[in-house]
Amino acid sequence: MTYAGLLQESYPELAPRVEDLFLLEGHQIERLPDRAPRRALAVVLHAHPGLFRFFVVRHPPSEAFLSALMADHEPGITRDVNECALALLWEIGDWIVYQRLPRLYDERVSFEPGLTAINDVAPVMGKVVIDAGAGTGQVAFAAAPVAKHVFAVEPVSTLRSYMRDKAKRHGVDNVFVMDGFLHDLPVPRGAAEVLLTRQAIGWDLDAELDEVERVLGPGGIALHLTGMPHRAGPDDSFHSTLVARGYEVGSYREGGTLKRRYWRQV
Ligand SMILES: C[S@@+](CC[C@H](N)C(=O)[O-])C[C@H]1O[C@@H](n2cnc3c(N)ncnc32)[C@H](O)[C@@H]1O
Known part of the structure; x- marks a missing residue:
């Protein structure tokens, strides 16, 4: 289709x-x-x-x-x-x-695995986290209850307003919504300990991965939940670029199927 x-x-x-x-x-x-x-x-x-x-x-x-x-x-x-x-x-x-339709979109993209898709490779407890390409904040709001704070970076203004409103509605005071792009994140070098993306990487992959390394301090971890099917031995250029840059590849379960995720410690 x-x-x-x-x-x-x-x-x-x-x-x-x-x-x-x-x-x-x-x-x-x-x-x-x-x-x-x-x-x-x-x-x-x-x-x-x-x-x-x-x-x-x-x-x-x-x-x-x-x-x-x-x-x-x-x-x-x-x-x-x-x-x-x-x-x-x-x-x-x-x-x-x-x-x-940001509210309807938020409902349809519900992130049911939540922290179980994140914490085993990129623990967020007590950490400064970035959710880049945050959309309606599905990942940011999943991490917020245990993280120190979360920067939710999103270029679409309606979605930023939606996340700010959602934080108020749910009384969440440690999600900071910001304008920005994955290849141009609005935080200083080494400002974050964990950087997460969900279905939000690959518009300009090399530039984005450079930026991810810049914003993570030493020991920081990047985790990309791709939403793509987890097939053994993917050989697309997206996969080979991530592997060449030191990322590990594995799976997470979402919507009853195995999806592909990549992570690396800087
Ligand atoms: C498929 S949505 C995923 C949203 C969210 N991560 C989620 O899991 O629901 C992709 C998001 O990335 C944002 N986006 C588009 N281009 C971007 C870029 N260059 N850098 C960061 N985010 C971008 C879009 O506006 C959209 O909110």
């Missing part, structure tokens, strides 16, 4: 619409060249010139790419525009879910 198909199945209540594209943030507009189906995006931009202007104001460097894309593709007829809009919207449906 395609990623867009999986999102349609998981979030039937989303009913995405073109206006949702005005919710995108600069860092997401920057990633449109990797994420958006090219012709669909061009047809939608031709049909909605205000959207082109919005994208360029939000992320000025995207102007060259978007202008060239529109020059390469003709405008579509009405039915085509509607089909292209839906194709585009579902392809980036995760971003729209983050903006419009």
